[in-house]
Amino acid sequence: MTSSGKAIGSPRSDDFASDINKLHLELLHNFTTATCFTLNSDTTIRNLWQVNVPRLALQFDFVMYAMLALSALHLARFCPERYEYLVTQAAILHQNGLRLATTVLPDYTPENCTGVYIFTALTSLITLASPRKPDDILLVGDNGISQWLLHFRGTRSVMNRSREIILSGSMGPMLVAGRQRRTLRAEMAIRQSVETEQLDKLNNLVRESVTDPSHVHSYAGAIFELRGSFNIVYAPGFQGYESADVFLWLFEISNEYLNLLKERRQESLVIFAFYCVIMKRFDHCCIGFGYDGQSRRLA
Template sequence: MSPTETDMLPSASRKPHRKSRNGCGHCKRRKIKCDETKPVCRNCVKHAIQCDYPDIMARKAASSSRSPQTLPSLPPSSAHLHFPATLPDTSATSSPLVNGEVALLEDEEHMRLNMVDLELLHNFSTSTSHTITANPELRTLWRVEVPCLAFKYDFVMRAILAVSALHMGYWKPESAEFYVQRAIAHHKIGLRGPTAILPHVTRDNCSPLYVFSALTAMLSLAMPRKSDDFLFVGTEGVADWLFLMRGITSIIESSRDWILSGSIGAMLHRVNRDGFDPHTSNTEPRPPEEDHLADLRRFVEREMAGKPEDREIYVGALDELSKSYHIVHSLGPTDCRMRPIFSWSCQVSNEYLTRLTSHESMSLVIFAHYAVLLHRLDHLWWVKGWGTHLITKIYALVESVYRQWLRWPVEEIGWVPSHGGLAAPGTSSPWS
């Protein structure tokens, strides 16, 4: 289906808007156009507030010369329901039936179907949701439960459509630019929701927040890469998406029990970093990378012995990375590894990210060891190529004296330096 054929509503030949004379009280007070949809208008649905149509109509009925008709108030939960764009106005004196068919409202513009977004939602449910995890139970959550949350929370739906758009663009490179722009637009609009509710996390909205943060991580990796992309940081500091994700993560950690008891609880129950110490735990299986990470930790402690502040920052980042390796190693073959791998970026200190922004060599060496963990997800379309991209940049930026500590990450990722990885006769090694 061509994007141009299914794009948004055409700008030409739109019908002029009629004035809203019988709009709800909320729209009138906000001085915005009400679509006068009954029993709740779309503006109230969008902002998740209870439309006061019933109160207005009840007052009109009470003051009418006709027999007053008491209209029931909407329950509080109805503010989250999405009603059809138009419904027949049963309060009208004339019959809503014309020749046996329901009469349409005079403006049919908002009854048009947005075929692009419908296609994106269908693609997410039938295809994209299967690319997030190999676990059948978690696939069902992403395919069924997450869209159900999206029908209640607009920002979740926007994130779903954004990720699905990039998935479509990945498989349809001839239309990639169209889908990328649509993904950016959906996510930009969706960001307003979490920003507004972050100060007011409740049992109801903590699960949607968690889903939004996970989809945001996917979206950020799935976006087309530029040569200077460094994933977590940019020239101006922490990347915007990671800054948001770190904020959401810090808040929803206190809501863990709420999420576990909700419809998406299975996404969390196998992964818990709280209180886990890879250096003292004897109950978790030992990952094969532990010896190498321990050697690097000892090197950091020696190298930074005269800089206690830097030592604490780098050792802390390594300890969090070691936790991620241990947790990933303890998971079953079908368990989702996305959360323990991406949680490292939310657990490291701001000071470490500041040093990574400045491309300090020790921070780059540690980041190279994280790139190995990220490379373990290279089979996923939205992660593919990131490990190789990062190790290429790190190798070019790190001081030569530290390159020996890049040998293991380079070999694990399978990347070959421009030197070919071997020293020619009479030349120095690329690791020196």
């Protein structure tokens, strides 16, 4: 030791190659100080995003990847000089998360079902916030039904079978909030409004132009599921709509309708256009970083 207390010959910090991923640290910081506050208008749910979700991400890598990906997309909105880089990193992070989550989904357990649930919520937000190819229409692309949507709908069985476990865990309040939105949406679906009158006209036009009864049934179901969302989002003086009011439609539409959309049937595209009208209402709402024009793209 020298008189100054420093060890003779001690290695300098720059003698080592750092294995700290500073981008990931930046994205984690951004998520907990900024992104989390844009994801819901309710204070309790915002606190879950700020505290409980990062804690869950420390347990499950696929949640961490998705959380960082969403943060990257959020940060890209405010850093135009880094936009392309951050969007690319978001895609890489999310794909890493998808690969891990896909291996977990067939053999989910009580220990990881909450992680799968949150990953699904993050994936929904990532998908709507991500730039898309001109030929993609959010739900289907050149290679068929989007991987994220297959995962999204696949987790319904996880949530149905593990509902009580999730409810009793750290993310229980978020599931309760989602259930409340679903109940509200069902109540609003039976109300008549200017918007539902247009949906009724659409339903009649579909019945007049489509001859296959199974197709008519699929289209009618997709149109009916839009009623609740429209009545919530466009209710006079009602500004309490949340992202769940968009995503619940994706849960409720049938596989048959998705296949028709994959085939680019004109009736399916028109119905999807109505869905995009709802998405447009969220361009400047509580999500806070927009959906990168998703509501303006069809095919």
